[in-house]
Amino acid sequence: MRPFLxxxxxxxxxxxxxxxxxxxxxxxxxxxxxxxPDGDGEVGKAGSAPAETSSTEKPTPPKPAKxxxxxxxxxxxxxxxxxxxxxxxxxxxxLGARTxxxxxxxxxGLALDGVKGVLVTDVTSAGSGSAGLIAGDVIEKxxxxxxxxxxxxxxxxxxxxxxxxxxxxxxxxxxxxPDLKRLLVDRANDGNVGASASLGRxxxxxxxxxxxxxxxxxxxxxxAAEAGHLGSMxxxxxxxxxxxxxxxxxxxxxxxxxxAADGGQDAAMTNLGSLYETGRGVKQDFAEAxxxxxxxxxKGHVFAMHRLALLYExxxxxxxxxxxxxxxxxxxxxxxxxxxxxxLAEKYEQGRxxxxxxxxxxxxxxxxxxxxxxxxxxxxxxxxxxxxILYRIGKGVKKSDTEAAYWVxxxxxxxxxxxxxxxxxxxxxxxxxDRKWLQEVLRDEGTYKGPINGTFSPExxxxxxxxxxxx
Numbered sequence: 001m002r003p004f005l006x007x008x009x010x011x012x013x014x015x016x017x018x019x020x021x022x023x024x025x026x027x028x029x030x031x032x033x034x035x036x037p038d039g040d041g042e043v044g045k046a047g048s049a050p051a052e053t054s055s056t057e058k059p060t061p062p063k064p065a066k067x068x069x070x071x072x073x074x075x076x077x078x079x080x081x082x083x084x085x086x087x088x089x090x091x092x093x094x095l096g097a098r099t100x101x102x103x104x105x106x107x108x109g110l111a112l113d114g115v116k117g118v119l120v121t122d123v124t125s126a127g128s129g130s131a132g133l134i135a136g137d138v139i140e141k142x143x144x145x146x147x148x149x150x151x152x153x154x155x156x157x158x159x160x161x162x163x164x165x166x167x168x169x170x171x172x173x174x175x176x177x178p179d180l181k182r183l184l185v186d187r188a189n190d191g192n193v194g195a196s197a198s199l200g201r202x203x204x205x206x207x208x209x210x211x212x213x214x215x216x217x218x219x220x221x222x223x224a225a226e227a228g229h230l231g232s233m234x235x236x237x238x239x240x241x242x243x244x245x246x247x248x249x250x251x252x253x254x255x256x257x258x259x260a261a262d263g264g265q266d267a268a269m270t271n272l273g274s275l276y277e278t279g280r281g282v283k284q285d286f287a288e289a290x291x292x293x294x295x296x297x298x299k300g301h302v303f304a305m306h307r308l309a310l311l312y313e314x315x316x317x318x319x320x321x322x323x324x325x326x327x328x329x330x331x332x333x334x335x336x337x338x339x340x341x342x343x344l345a346e347k348y349e350q351g352r353x354x355x356x357x358x359x360x361x362x363x364x365x366x367x368x369x370x371x372x373x374x375x376x377x378x379x380x381x382x383x384x385x386x387x388x389i390l391y392r393i394g395k396g397v398k399k400s401d402t403e404a405a406y407w408v409x410x411x412x413x414x415x416x417x418x419x420x421x422x423x424x425x426x427x428x429x430x431x432x433x434d435r436k437w438l439q440e441v442l443r444d445e446g447t448y449k450g451p452i453n454g455t456f457s458p459e460x461x462x463x464x465x466x467x468x469x470x471x
Contacts, residue, residue: 011145069186105297108194206338250281286317338371381416415468
């Protein structure tokens with residue numbers, strides 16, 4: 001059995017389009033590689049993927065923002081004429097800008113009064129909709145109404161029609177994004193932990209300040225980690241584990257995962273468990289892996305639920321217990337983890353540790369497919385790649401090599417080094433035939449000139465990374 005794929009953990013629906021509803025299509029289960037750096041979603045939020053960082057983490061006590069920076073900030077009222085968008089079939093106005101929520105770290109870094117408002121990460125619409133707004137603005141009010149978060153802004157905008165003019169109250173650093181970065185750098189250098197953590201996150205995600213810059217992000221994650229910021233410890237450890245932005249060093253990853261885990265960070269507990277399970281950076285120890293997974297499960301971490309379920313299923317590090325495995329898989333599936341949904345469906349398909357039930361397997365596979373597509377629609381590179389493979393093998397979608405190539409190329413163009421790293425580390429997640437197909441896709445894109453032999457050589461890595469440079 002092949003292991004489960006990457007951080008966003010896809011599911012595999014049953015074949016449709018020409019096959020019977022319960023026909024069993026080609027089996028493909030993805031590879032394990034927990035928690036890609038800086039996942040954006042929150043578990044249980046419609047259309048999103050499970051979060052990579054802890055939802056239970058206690059924030060680092062903020063340090064007062066000092067005034068060492070000479071970058072001024074000002075509150076401005078700007079006018080914007082709304083452009084047209086459609087939500088749930090209903091047209092309404094929108095600002096023509098992408099936004100993200102203000103978290104506690106950014107609120108600390110910007111010396112905001114409370115965690116509210118949204119950050120403009122990019123202006124997407126040319127013309128009137130974006131007039132006055134620029135990347136780096138913090139939107140605080142829309143037509144006099146305070147904006148608590150990104151969802152509140154979306155809901156409020158649904159009250160307006162396209163073409164309406166609205167007043168947007170914003171906080172702006174200097175003249176926009178470059179000055180916002182300088183302000184955060186100054187405050188990070190002055191000891192503000194939230195500023196350091198925010199710089200790491202924004203640079204890692206490639207938001208506001210330009211393309212992703214993993215090496216610079218690592219510098220600020222380390223700065224925040226050394227100041228005791230648990231989330232940054234975990235993110236820096238993820239970089240070290242996979243050699244993203246810094247040289248690969250699994251022993252260093254263990255150090256920072258352990259420190260964050262000892263501080264109560266559940267994502268760090270899960271990652272530490274995965275390293276014990278696979279023997280990366282530490283001596284392989286299934287019992288120790290299960291211990292850390294259980295600690296994370298006790299905090300509600302969905303990835304840990306899935307990993308611990310597999311240990312119970314196999315009887316590794318714990319006494320074999322199919323009932324416990326099923327309960328953990330069900331809990332993770334209900335929280336939106338497509339990998340758990342898919343694994344549970346496969347158990348029902350095969351009657352493995354549970355009574356065989358093809359109807360239940362079909363329903364679970366349909367749920368898993370929906371979870372994967374939602375994550376891909378959010379722009380997650382791993383989920384986008386997985387969706388391409390579903391088209392390639394005809395699971396839950398009509399088999400189409402054209403669609404498969406489109407989604408796989410799109411995933412690689414997102415420039416996610418974690419995705420490429422995991423494909424190179426675990427090429428057998430794909431069959432030999434599919435590896436040859438991927439080489440042909442890369443050749444058609446003009447980045448690969450090597451043999452079509454199914455071997456993922458350094459030349460294949462270069463070809464995939466070159467596509468990322470075309471984003």
